[in-house]
Structures are given as structure tokens and as C-alpha cells.
Amino acid sequence: MKEFYDIVPPGMDPKNLAGKLFVIEGADGSGRSTQISILTEWLEHNGYAVVNVGLKRSTLIAKQFSEAQKSKVIGPTTMHLFYATDFADQLENVIVPAMRAGFIVLADRYIFTLMARAMVRGADPEWVQSLYGLAIIPDAVFYLRVRPQLLVERNFQKKATLDYWESGMDIGFSQDIFNSFFTYQRKIEKYFMQMKNVYGFQVIDGNRKVDTIAKDLKTRIERLLH
């Protein structure tokens, strides 16, 4: 029997959810996706069926949301609710069915990124917490904590540019994207560390080598599989 944080969405039966839900949280460039592919391969190798989920991947509105966001006319509350709709769609149509079928769901980010993003943009923490009260409590949440300097290096290595939203340019900390990135990431991290105790994250040192982190994660997950 799985539990939800606050409410059980209509039509959901918390019983019969045999699968597991593991969440990896962390900033862009924290190595989340790399770790998710390593873990997926490892779990499949060991005979577990795996489903990957992430943000803004819902079939329902992901494309229309991106377009609205690109136009930069929508306000923060609208944006948070768009994210929440996208999340709820994936929760109900991907995560829950997969868990019912006994799959392991690996989530490349979960409600915590969405909550941190909302709070850093001034949303009322109680409102945000209530909004995402519809989420299933994961079996474990791993927060990949990486020094901002290293995040910058990895982002440049990947795309040679910093992402507008991941730098919090919409908030207006600074016109300078480089400065804005640091301010934004520091604030996001502050919210993550606050949520850590409330939601029981495991903080993973993401400054280490890929293999070392993977080994660490595998050990932690293995304990929860039996």
C-alpha cells in the first residue's frame, strides 16, 4: 500500500500499487539523466521492469505549455499550475499504472523541483505544498547536490550556454545570465535543503565521479528492493 502526501486523487486506489518509485532530484548539470540511464540499465539487467518519467513530458499539455512559456506572457501562478497539470497527468497516466503493474518508476525530478521553482518565484509555501499533496510518497528521494561552479562547467560542456529558466532570468535577479544563474541555483538549493527534512531526502554528493555516484545509488536502492 502506497501513500499520498495529502489527498488521494479521485479514481486512484492506493492499494495494489506493487511497484516502487525512486526519485532523483538535482539541478541541470547535476548528472541526473546520466544516473537514471545507468540505474535503468542496471535494474533491467537484474530483471526489473523500469519506466522513466520526468517533467514536462505529459502527452496532455506538454507542447502547449512550452509554447505558452516561450511567449513569456504567462505569470508565475499560471506557470506553476501548468506544471502541476503536467505532473498530475503523468502521475495518473504513467506513474500509477506502471506501479500497479509492478514496475520500478525512476523519476528524473519530481514535485520537489516544481515546489522549489514555485517558492523561489514567490509562491506561498503552504499553497505549493497543498497543490502537490496529490503526489504519491516515493520509496526514496535522492538529491544530487553539486557545487554551482561545477554545474556551470557541466552546462557549458553540454550546450555551451546557460538555460534561461534554469538561470532564473524570468525573476530578474540580474540582467547578467552568469550572475543570475548563481543566485538562482543558490536559492533553489536553499529550498531543497529546507525540504530535505520535511520530505526525507537522501542527499547525495554529486561532485564525485559518475561511477562512484552510481555505486552509491545502487547500494541505497538495492536495500529497498527486497
Place this chain on the structure above:
Amino acid sequence: MTIKTPESAGYPGALIAVEGLDGSGKSTQIHLIKRWLELEGYKVYFTEWNSSVAVKPATSKAKKSNLLTPTTFCLIHATDFADRYERQIQPLLRAGYIVLADRYIYTAFARDAVRNCDPGWVRRVYSFAVNPTITFFFQTSLEVALGRILSGRPKLKYHEAGMDLNLSDDPYESFRIFQGRVYEEYKKLIKEYEMVVINATRPVEVQQEQVRKYIREHINLSQFKWRSYK
């Protein structure tokens, strides 16, 4: 939860909302309120449910796909509302306008409750918004409202008819049952939010006179006049 109003939020504007079943005549009434206030020279802005330009492509896509669940149905309408609220309703209230809303958050409270969403959760989702200064509820019997809508045998949209609730395979029958349940929810909301009930079976102009009288008695209209620079 405490009820926030434009006044308690420190906004100089006033917000007037109309609620009621489809076919209650509320849109006609709010149109007449709008014309009256405009012609009298007041600063007025009108907004209606489910009409955000930025969110519409998402809502239409989601509705067409029939993939909406009660939760995503609730959230996508909250998104639409939030866009109108953040970009129009709230700034205009702060600028000292009279904002007229054809349906407001209570429409969501009623419909989402019928779809079995947790009522407390839905209220919290919408808690960023102020409650209206005045909410008029246009009350008819269910049969009258249904008769006005269904007499022309209109084509009912899937969600409008509540078809997603599997109440009946017949859209008209489904609509009847759905509207009946929405009405039961409204009855609770009228009390909870102290709506002003207008008997919507009386002649249009009689209702309108009653509404105008109530507005004049409860809102100091003079502060909403356009200033003349002549």
C-alpha cells in the same frame, strides 16, 4: 480558511461575480450590468470563465483528447483562471476597476466537487485569488434551467454534459444528471460564501433592477468614475 476580498487585500477595485446553472440567464444579466456601468461612466472590465488566450490551446487539446481526469480537469481550469487572474483581474482590481466575472472560482468548486475532487484541496488550489465583493447567484429550478438549454436540442460538448462521469450514454440524460449534481453543490456554496440569490424566473428587467439596486447599496460607485481631464 479566511475569506479574502479585494477590500481586505487592500485593492481599491471591486469584484462582482455571477454564478448559476447553464440556462439561468446569468450571462444576460452580467452583460446588462456591464452596459449600465459603462454607460454611466465607470471603469469596468469583464471576464468570463475558461477564456484565457495563453492557456486555451492547452485546454482545447486536453479536452479534445478526452484524456482529462477529474484532477487534470480541475488543474487545467485553475491554470486558465490563474492566467486571467494574474494578468487582468488582480492588476485591474489594484488599479481601481470594477471587475465583472461571468462565473468565478465557485464554478470550479461546484464542478470539481461533482467530479469527486477533494473540496478542501480545490479551495486551496484557488486560494491565491480574492473572493468577490458581491456574488449573485441566479436561481431557477433545475427543470427550468434544463428546459432553457435543452429545448433547442443543442450539441452538448463532452465535458459540458458530464460525459466523463459515465452517468449515462445519452448526452442529454447525462447533462440532466450532471446539472442536478452541480446544483446540489451550488446550494452548499450559496450558504458558505454568502451569495446574493436572485430569482431568475422573473422577467429579465425585474432581475436587473434588483441587481442594480443591490450594487448601488453595497458599492460606493462614485469612486469608480473615470476622471475627466477636460
